Amino acid sequence: MKIKKIGVIGAGQMGHGIALVSAQAGYTVILRDISDEYVENGLYRIEKFLAKSVEKGKMNEEDKKKITSRISGTTKLEDLKDADVIIEAIFENIKVKKDLFKELDDICKKETYFASNTSTIPITDLASVTNRPDRFIGMHFMNPVPLMALVEVIRGLRTSDETAEIIIRLSEQMGKTPVEVNDGPGFVSNRLLMPMINEAVFCLQNGIAKAENIDSVMKLGMNHPMGPLALADLIGLDVVLNIMTVLYEGFNDSKYRPAPLLKKMVQAGMLGIKTGKGFYAYSKK
Numbered sequence: 001m002k003i004k005k006i007g008v009i010g011a012g013q014m015g016h017g018i019a020l021v022s023a024q025a026g027y028t029v030i031l032r033d034i035s036d037e038y039v040e041n042g043l044y045r046i047e048k049f050l051a052k053s054v055e056k057g058k059m060n061e062e063d064k065k066k067i068t069s070r071i072s073g074t075t076k077l078e079d080l081k082d083a084d085v086i087i088e089a090i091f092e093n094i095k096v097k098k099d100l101f102k103e104l105d106d107i108c109k110k111e112t113y114f115a116s117n118t119s120t121i122p123i124t125d126l127a128s129v130t131n132r133p134d135r136f137i138g139m140h141f142m143n144p145v146p147l148m149a150l151v152e153v154i155r156g157l158r159t160s161d162e163t164a165e166i167i168i169r170l171s172e173q174m175g176k177t178p179v180e181v182n183d184g185p186g187f188v189s190n191r192l193l194m195p196m197i198n199e200a201v202f203c204l205q206n207g208i209a210k211a212e213n214i215d216s217v218m219k220l221g222m223n224h225p226m227g228p229l230a231l232a233d234l235i236g237l238d239v240v241l242n243i244m245t246v247l248y249e250g251f252n253d254s255k256y257r258p259a260p261l262l263k264k265m266v267q268a269g270m271l272g273i274k275t276g277k278g279f280y281a282y283s284k285k
């Protein structure tokens with residue numbers, strides 16, 4: 001089947017970026033969220049990104065128009081019924097995602113491929129609520145989507161070779177580099193990244209070094225573009241804690257236990273950039 005139409009569900013941080021790269025790759029895109037306000041906000045962010053690209057001379061006004069003309073917004077799930085691929089990017093909540101996929105399974109044609117952008121939820125589990133586990137796959141984009149090269153392509157236990165091939169080709173068409181991995185808590189990206197951040201929080205908590213110095217060691221010594229604590233502030237400390245909890249419970253292994261300081265900061269509402277205070281302080285623009 002030739003992929004022509006992509007339905008993106010969730011117009012937030014990840015969803016608007018996925019819609020954008022899909023349209024840039026020439027696909028027709030329908031972007032769905034639960035309210036007009038969220039849909040419009042997603043479309044506005046796409047428009048803003050493209051306007052900046054024109055300003056920087058990366059594309060002309062004509063290209064921008066062509067890209068935006070390929071994207072439409074909706075709040076109705078039925079509008080996605082003839083999509084060839086669905087890419088889901090809604091809240092990281094297993095029940096909400098399962099309810100959505102159950103509904104989509106009834107609405108979409110039986111050939112439609114389902115992809116989830118989940119950071120942690122097992123693909124095999126999400127696929128199990130549909131009648132098409134062979135056509136279900138993880139498509140884990142990185143943030144910010146337009147700028148990051150990687151798409152982690154995660155096979156569930158019943159994902160077919162054909163589905164994996166189609167989604168790998170689709171990722172390449174979007175200008176990304178797909179890397180295939182199997183299903184497991186945190187896949188590869190978060191299984192490696194989150195324990196490193198968590199360990200940095202333990203270093204801070206144990207008084208091994210102050211935040212700036214922990215970050216400097218990783219930037220100057222390991223060539224990381226950002227230190228782990230600054231990165232935690234960017235991702236959101238609540239998200240980091242959520243992923244560590246999934247790893248801890250998923251592996252049933254104490255090496256993944258979330259640092260007590262991380263828990264305390266989340267309880268205190270110190271979530272990083274989005275609340276103005278995390279390991280560092282941020283002034284609101």
Ligand code: NAD
Pocket residue numbers: 009010011012013014015032033034038088089090091092093096100117118119120140141142143235
């Ligand atoms: P976000 O909060 O920015 O956006 C989520 C959007 O989904 C919201 O606009 C919300 O209104 C919408 N939504 C919720 N339920 C819906 C439904 N039933 N139908 C349609 N829309 C619905 O979240 P995000 O950061 O974009 O994360 C989305 C997904 O991507 C999550 O699974 C997350 O784990 C994953 N992810 C996030 C990042 C990141 O750095 N933010 C990176 C990789 C993967």
